[in-house]
Amino acid sequence: REVVHMVYLSDVLNLPVLDSQGQNVGTVTDLVVNMREVFPVVAALVVTPTTTGRVPLTSRSAPLIIPWRQVISIEEPRLRLTVPRDQVHSYTPHNGDVFLARDVLDKQIVDTQGRRVVKVNDLKLAQVRGVARLLGADISFWAFFRRLLPFRFNERLVTWNYVQQVDQEPRDVHLRVPQTSLADLHPADLADLLEEMHPEAGVALLNSLDVETAADALQEMEEPYQAPLVEGMATEQASDLLEAMPPDEAADIIGDLPEDKAEEILASMAPEPAQEVKDLLQYDEHTAGGRMTPDVFTLSSHMTAQQAIDKLRSEGPSPETTYYLFVVSAEGELLGVVSMRALITAKPSTLIDDIMQRDVIAVHVNDDQETVAAVIRKYSLLGVPVVDDNRRLLGMVTVDDVLDVIHEETAEDISHTVGTMKEDVTHTASPLQAALGRIAWLATSLVGGLVAAFILSQFKSSIQSTLTIVYFVPLIVAVGHVIGAQSLAVTEHSEPGAMRHHVWQELLTGVLVGAISGVVVGLIAYIWASKPVFGLVVGMSLTITLVAAGLVGALSPILLRRLRLRSVLAAGPLVEAINSVVSVALYLLMATMLLGSLS
Secondary structure (H helix, E strand, O other): OOOOEEEEEHHOOOOEEEEOOOEEEEEEEEEEEEEEOOOOOOEEEEEOOEEEEEEHHHHOOOEEEEHHHHHOOOOOOOEEEOOHHHHOOOOOOOHHHHHEEHHHHEEEEEEEOEEEEEEEOOOEEEEOOOOOEEEEEOOOHHHHHOOOOOOOOOOOOOOEHHEEOOOOOOHHHHHHOHHHHHHHOOOOHHHHHHHOOHHHHHHHHOHHHHOOOOOHHHHHHOOHHHHHHHOOOOHHHHHHHOOOOOOOHHHHHHHOOOHHHHHHHHHOHHHHHHHHHHHHHHHOEEEHHOOOOOOOEEEEEOHHHHHHHHHHHHHOOOOOOEEEEEEEOOOOOEEEEEEHHHHHHHHOOOOOHHHEEOOOOOEEEEEEEEEEHHHHHHHHHOEEEEEEOOOOEEEEEEEHHHHHHHHHHHHHHHHHHHOOOOOHOOOOOOOHHHHHHHHHHHHHHHHHHHHHHHHHHHHHHHHOOHHHHHOOOOHHHHHHHHHHHHHHHHHHHOOOHHHHHHHHHHHHHHHHHHHHHHHHHHHHHHHHHHOOHHHHHHHHHHHHHHHHHHHHHHHHHHHHOOOOOOOOOOOHHHHHHHHHHHHHHHHHHHHHHHHHOOE
16 A cells, blocks of 8 residues: 655644755755646755755755755655755746745635635645645644644645635746636625635736626625725726726726726726716715616617517617616607517517506606615516606616615614614724724713613612612613614614604503513512512513603604714614613602602
């Protein structure tokens, strides 16, 4: 049976190298592998010479690159050469050679099997019949500790046939795994990879793809990642990618770029797509105009069905805008819409005027994106036309754009409710940014807690006479927070016209929840203290406190809207802070009053 020696690169680095006579040659600092095979062959050993004695073929400070054929084995604890030190040959790296420690270790690679970007924490090597090969990359967390400590840890190996190097500069290295292995991935998977990479590595990856694939991947990326990537590209490359994208997507990216970079890219683009992007940039990005694509397919009402089909074949409109075929006048006014099904099933001689639907649901170019999303959701549309004041057709907002809007608005609502940045919810904020964004609203809760503590201190005499009252303060505060958050969530997402109804509904719900909770907790308090009066006091106090907490949660969104502070103040932390104060104050006040009157 063949003997296979397996080691990690971390085991080999810094090992002493001895010649055939046992003389010290130096220490290992790197391995050179040739990437022309699936599992690359180790071609040479990079050795830092000893500082004493003769150093062949080079100066004392320059490293030796010894061909692997002069190495006996890769085994520890030292490497032995087949020749004396004065007969050591020098290896000249070729095109396609890679230095493992310098070029691969601690670098990002693409795992094309797992469809992810990973960091190489170590590399595994094997030697069979004197030939050493690179087996794969260890991406485990423990591999890092293996390099520091003399212990063996479990590996998490990505075999090299599933690996593709990301940044091939400056050595122009082409791995055995072909570039098409990445091009074959779905654009959404490529987008996930790009979002995990440093911008420089992302640019290198996009450079390795054809323009259409790269544009699709860039389009699938989350908005915060797109602009930094495009900003790092050469102007010509960026303009080529943006030309291949839908105009609305390109406009969103260019709008996020620095002004000088945006102007350079627009100047480099072809006149027609550049003008389309410029036209879109004049609209606010959160309106229908900022979300629409101008690439819509239009027909004349005087056309026949056959003429319309011929035009459809010849012009080949974008797939995302062929859900509906819009009928316009000579001046561009929107007259009607024809579905693809109606067009295909109509007789060739049928006029478009006879099969078009005249009552077209449309949105104004300046309508807010939430309004557009609501229209598409309400009428179950795949897209909605965008018109100006004269009902001239300007473009179309598609359902995929609305999904982006819903995602953004949901993230904004969550951040507003819980007191974080929107970037924190979408996982695009750095830890420092997330911490700073949260601290501001944690301070609100801190103030509320301090005020509640102050109120608690003002009831010192009542507490001393009936200490059992204090036992239920944490319960009161906790349940008050829950009730307030529930009422806030319901009212926050209500339509403005339905808010009054929802407030009354929350009031009734709060009364019912408070009454049920009061009865349950009152019984527990009675059993605990063995005093019916105490159970009655705690139950009634809890009921009133929960009703008040629910009202605070329900009324807060209305108050913030009236004061135009919804975009400035986060309702969630504010409601919690107010409820901390209100719950403690009401509970102690009601308990003190009831105990005094009943006694």
